[in-house]
Amino acid sequence: MPGHVNMMDDVLISQLPPNILKSSLRVLLSQHTTAQKLFVEHVRGQLSASPPKYSSPSELFGETPCYAEFLASVRCLFSSRMASESLPYLSHFVASIPLARARWQLNEKLEVALEQACGDIVQAIQALKESRPDATRELQERLLDLRTAIDECESYSASNNLQFLFGRAQLQVDDALWLIFPDISLIHSRRHSSQVTSRMAIEPDLDRYAKLEHVQLGPLKVPRIFNGLWQLSSPAWGSASLYKQHRAFEQLGDAELVYGAFRNQLPPKISANIVACSKWCVFRAPERSVSPEYVLEAVTERSRRLGGRVELLQFHWYDYSAKDYLRILLELVKITKSHPHLVRAIGLCNFDSEHTEEACQYLLRETGQVGIVSNQIQYSLIDTRPTIKMEVVCEKYGIKMLTYGTFCGGFLSEKWLDAHAPDIYSEQAQLTPSQRKYFDMIHNWGSWKDLQALLRTLKQIASKHNVDLANVAARWVLDRPAVGAVIAGTRAGISNNSESNLKVFSIKLDEQDTLQINHYAVGANRAEMLYRKIGDCGHEYQ
Structure with a gap:
């Protein structure tokens, strides 16, 4: 009967701790492909009806930052096959970094979060490419906006002596533009951060090579x-x-x-x-x-x-x-x-x-x-x-x-x-x-x-x-x-x-x-x- 949930199951779902509920859901989805399809479709419907809210730069990176919660909501978008819809949120997040004058140090909490955000962009772009989207003007603008936000974050990082953390995202966005919009004017060979390039003057380890x-x-x-x-x-x-x-x-x-x-x-x-x-x-x-x-x-x-x-x-x-x-x-x-x-x-x-x-x-x-x-x-x-x-x-x-x-x-x-x-x-x-x-x-x-x-x-x-x-x-x-x-x-x-x-x-x-x-x-x-x-x-x- 569509819409019917066993009463005791409903009580169990409403009372289970989140960690057990997540584990139970993974078990269900791993065993039934039909359930996986219904799950994703239901999530997409919920997110379409009530999309995530945009947080301001000061809210994202202020005294009580909410960037973790914001990124979690964006992950829900691209993970439920709403990759294109996630792009404006990712652009907003990256663009907010220089606007909020955010700063980070090696291995601190914010740096780890920004590295994860770079991974989120990679995942979202990969999902987008695999969906074989139509080359619409809206999609092109969304990708270019994200590209611009990443470039501005790179300039901000360089001028403030901060490690630029979105290089991998740059590569992915450029690759998507190349594949989906091959006719647009774009630099085809990416320049990379000088902070990376300057460290590539390495010598071969001949002793290590000899062991192989x-x-x-x-x-x-x-x-x-x-x-x-x-x-x-x-x-x-x-x-x-x-x-x-x-x-x-x-x-x-x-x-x-x-x-x-x-x-x-x-x-x-x-x-x-x-x-x-x-x-x-x-x-x-x-x-x-x-x-x-x-x-x-x-x-x-x-x-x-x-x-x-x-x-x-x-x-x-x-x-x-x-x-x-x-x-x-x-x-x-x-x-x-x-x-x-x-x-x-x-x-x-x-x-x-x-x-x-x-x-x-x-x-x-x-x-x-x-x-x-x-x-x-x-x-x-x-x-x-x-x-x-x-x-x-x-x-x-x-x-x-x-x-x-x-x-x-x-x-x-x-x-x-x-x-x-x-x-x-x-x-x-x-x-x-x-x-x-x-x-x-x-x-x-x-x-x-x-x-x-x-x-x-x-x-x-x-x-x-x-x-x-x-x-x-x-x-x-x-x-x-x-x-x-x-x-x-x-x-x-x-x-x-x-x-x-x-x-x-x-x-x-x-x-x-x-x-x-x-x-x-x-x-x-x-x-x-x-x-x-x-x-x-x-x-x-x-």
Whole structure:
């Protein structure tokens, strides 16, 4: 009966503490896609009927500031698919900073809030781009107003010796203008804050480089640890300013935009040796026919966002029954020959074994060469599905696996040794989106008790080799057939495990170590069980 809520449920909802109510809602939405759709539609209706109020600059940043509450209301807008409607609020917020003569210092409350606001702009713009909006005059004005507000905040920051905190937002707004309004007059190559640029005069750490193992991916010689930047895609992993992210990159190595901005500020002798890999993910049927021009435009766009050549472009396809992906792969391989200044090598992303082989056979027939150098897939001590078929296919065609999830979202670390299982829907647990994902993988693989037994074994082996627990987990994957490199998730400017990750190259697992680990990783037919439950590598993304 529409409109009816069980009386006792209604009492429960009205009396529950907010933290339990939020946790309960997350459980409901995670289990029912219909409920998620109704939830968002209801929120949108409420916000449309009663939009958030604008607070004045003095209210936002005065003696009793309300910027936290204001930003919370703006997040509700863009998170409920009202990205365009959120832009005037974001412009107002940024424009209010110089009007209120706001000031901040490193790591104080206001600086953290402004970094989060920058992340909010990134999220809102990304949501806007993904919605494929019409290029209306109203939207153009909203984006330009936001751009102007950010520029004025940059000038205010520079003149008052304050760290400019909206560099990443600048990149995103410019990118949206470029994509949606390519004909407007706009500076196509962003200038960046002098506060960032002045710190890019760094020297290569040759001792660090010498510690790395390398692998050949077609024409590329690359380190066997990649810094994965998926975590830059959303503030849900935490927010940091562009300055802090660039400082982190000095040690480590939007992700395309942020990384492109960093690479183009490096001295030529360093930037020329950086291996920049990106993805082209097609999640739905293309809106135009697949042609050589269509594929070249996609490659050119990724090169633009990275600010230079893409060393490895990894391709993901939404539906294997739509065979256009074979034609696209053929064109991508051709472009590596005709436009080597744009892209050097082509890989796959989350392809299963059957269609990896199909693509290889197709390219062999058409060109006489495989042309594909890698497949980015999930592989860890918890998810050993690649041992069923993928290893054989990759070895047959000379493809290397680039593995993500190797640390299982951080669960394969000492932090979780002897820890209680977290409530993944509770805010108190402070889990990242990737940890929620990998927690589910753990329970497909076994139990929390099983994980603790594995962690104790890894800790014992790590102590024996004088390394960290996570190094042992990564070393086991690196030693598997056809594995080229592991991808270590990087929350640039927020956390840094680069020194620990390098220890993986200092250890060699002996036969006893491997047998102990195999008991948990592939023993008791765990790989076959996961394969039956979830499907082959990448099936969860189809």
